[in-house]
Amino acid sequence: MNVLHKNTVGILFVTIGLLVTCNIYSLIPLYTTIANEMDIVAKDVATGSILFTLFYAFGLLVFSPLADSFGRRRIILIGLFVSAITTLLVSFAKTPLPLYIFRGIQGFSLASFAPVAFAFSFDIFMEKERTFWIALINAGFLAAGMIGQLTSAFILQISTWQHVYYFFSAVYLLLFFLGIFILPKVVNHHSKESVKGIISQFIKLLRGKILSKYYSIVFTLLFSFVAYYEALGYFLPQGDLKVLIQSIGLLGVFLSVFAGTFISYFSARNTLLIGILLGIGSMILLLFSYSPWFTAFLSIFFVASIALLIPTIIHLIGTNSGVYRGKALCLYSFLLLIGASLGSFVASILSYRMVLILLIFTFMHNFFVTWKLKRIS
Known part of the structure; x- marks a missing residue:
């Protein structure tokens, strides 16, 4: 890979990291609006954020071993495509139960990026440039705490809460197509591992x-x-x-x-x-x-x-x-x-x-x- 290609990959990783993490916080400004529409209290809507976080955490443990078996590039691309679909599903929720289910599977699918991208960075970048790009990815994660909420609040001011998830769904689909052309085909050592073996390695x-x-x-x-x-x-x-x-x-x-x-x-x-x-x-x-x-x-x-x-x-x-x-x-x-x-x-x-x-x-x-x-x- 030449320097330009590496830098392009780094910029893509930072962009994906920021926009994926934004959805951890995207529901917060929408609590009152959704609560009024569904005739529930705001705390009930907040359950959607809790379920997102729990499924996201579970997904983090699942996708890294899958990437070791099937390839990091493939998992990131599939994750982005599926995330576009699961994010769009959130906009179709009319009652609390579908909202909880769709936010949960959205969180799970979006977890396909972070741990896989960090491991991918060790395959692509040399030490000094790797530290730089990983730092920028994490800067995006931190900034997303505010940017995610501001994005949702802005879209809500000019349209409906459903358009928040139309927007993020379209963004993830665009990132999927960009990833096809930008992400390098790095040769990884693929290994088929049992669940018991994976858990044993985590404990170790x-x-x-x-x-x-x-x-x-x-x-x-x-x-x-x-x-x-x-x-x-x-x-x-x-x-x-x-x-x-x-x-x-x-x-x-x-x-x-x-x-x-x-x-x-x-x-x-x-x-x-x-x-x-x-x-x-x-x-x-x-x-x-x-x-x-x-x-x-x-x-x-x-x-x-x-x-x-x-x-x-x-x-x-x-x-x-x-x-x-x-x-x-x-x-x-x-x-x-x-x-x-x-x-x-x-x-x-x-x-x-x-x-x-x-x-x-x-x-x-x-x-x-x-x-x-x-x-x-």
């Missing part, structure tokens, strides 16, 4: 002396991001100012672009420590911030810490998992999403400042785990 990875420590950190990353932003959303008054304050923090995702540079100069483990310390420092300052604008400013540094940590931890897991890289990154994606789900729950039961205190202790745990890794690895 989770018990690994070094990988188990990295996974304990992975779980806290989107947990922290989601818990902070949802708690902040409950804390801030409603209105346009709230959206602006929350959006400012997303400027921090741009630090992910420099993850490769940090790793080159400081090493991956030291970069992990830098990201963790940045997170601790920003959260301590946030704890004592009573100005919405100062909170928005400090949020940039908090988001930057997550944006730096995610590509760094992917780099470390990918380089320490050997022949099990695909499954190791599959577990990474699964634990990341489970953490995000728990973060949402924690934000709903704790106050904003209690969430910050919890996250400070969480990141302190990450610091000591990483420090200990420097001694045993």
